[in-house]
Amino acid sequence: IPVPSGPVGATCLYVVYDPVAQQCVMASAGHPPPAVVGPDGTVEYVELSPGPPLGVGGWPFETTERDLAPGSVLALYTDGLIERGEGDIDEGMRDLADRLVRAEVLERPLRQARHDIVSDLPPGRLSDDVTLLLARTRVVPPDATATWQLEADPALVGRARHLVLEQLSRWELDELAFTTELVASELVTNAIRYAGGPVRLRLIRTDVLTCEVSDPSNTQPRMRRARTSEEGGRGLYLVAQLSHRWGSRYTREGKTVWSEQSLPLTDRLR
Structure with a gap:
């Protein structure tokens, strides 16, 4: 088994949502930012200041705080979903945003919507694994x-x-x-x-x-x-x-x- 000669690391996105304060705190270790589908149906990506992948660097990671309205949908994913060998990452992120809108994640059960978002991806052309996690925010009264x-x-x-x-x-x-x-x-x-x-x-x-x-x-x-x-x-x-x-x-x-x-x-x- 060949042994890698350079540093080996793994990207990571860590997210904590407080349903009492309606606030989300997140930090990225070289991982792409999460997408947020607001109650009005708009999709935006959270602006993060990502640190190095885990196992590569040694300095602290910067956290980002974001208020999330009740009923928002948070989409976390691996880079294989936006890097598919056709176009740049920005294009892949736009495509993911369009998929989130078409899947109607605000109105449908997330398990069904998640399947529709990834069902038509061409397996033979994927350069990396694809993982998608959807979460809907709620509020504790x-x-x-x-x-x-x-x-x-x-x-x-x-x-x-x-x-x-x-x-x-x-x-x-x-x-x-x-x-x-x-x-x-x-x-x-x-x-x-x-x-x-x-x-x-x-x-x-x-x-x-x-x-x-x-x-x-x-x-x-x-x-x-x-x-x-x-x-x-x-x-x-x-x-x-x-x-x-x-x-x-x-x-x-x-x-x-x-x-x-x-x-x-x-x-x-x-």
């Missing part, structure tokens, strides 16, 4: 979120638990009260102990219940198994055990650690 700012005071962890229990009672999610109280308590405690303040605690109720804790530190949490002789070190392990999913993401001000729990069946059927 204000009454489905609750946000609190807390100072970096360990005495406020008890208040955080109280706030969570009150909010879950308003949402009639008492079945999740114990686990969410514990998750919020552990995440707020870790943020105060290791990152300082202020700390933002946020609950989001959609098809899942999300508990988020944001702090000003960019140090990512690390889960470990505490020894039997240790008094601490079990917080993130408990969060992972009580959550359907959990993780952490960087923000402009620091980081956010989040935890998701499935809603009770009776609540999902409402």
Whole structure:
């Protein structure tokens, strides 16, 4: 197997959409920009400042923030979709924009529209693989979120638990009260102990219940198994055990650690 003599890298486009703030944050590592189909049917490409492909360069990547109206469609794709050996990249991007319009992505299920966008591409003339991902933006209504700012005071962890229990009672999610109280308590405690303040605690109720804790530190949490002789070190392990999913993401001000729990069946059927 021949070994490449030069540097080897991979392009990447990383996108995070916040349905509460209706804001999309994205960064590119040498990858083509996403296309946005607005609610009025217009198609435009987000202007990014791409960094080098992953594995090639070593400097930070620049993020771009973009507000997206509810019902917009975001199209992410590999360069094989716009580089097909016939014309330049600009022509390929114009062709993709036309395909998005003809596929009526605003009115139709995205699974059907996606198929129509790529179905007539000539396989024999493709110079690279083709991948297309479509996502429709939605908005979480204000009454489905609750946000609190807390100072970096360990005495406020008890208040955080109280706030969570009150909010879950308003949402009639008492079945999740114990686990969410514990998750919020552990995440707020870790943020105060290791990152300082202020700390933002946020609950989001959609098809899942999300508990988020944001702090000003960019140090990512690390889960470990505490020894039997240790008094601490079990917080993130408990969060992972009580959550359907959990993780952490960087923000402009620091980081956010989040935890998701499935809603009770009776609540999902409402």
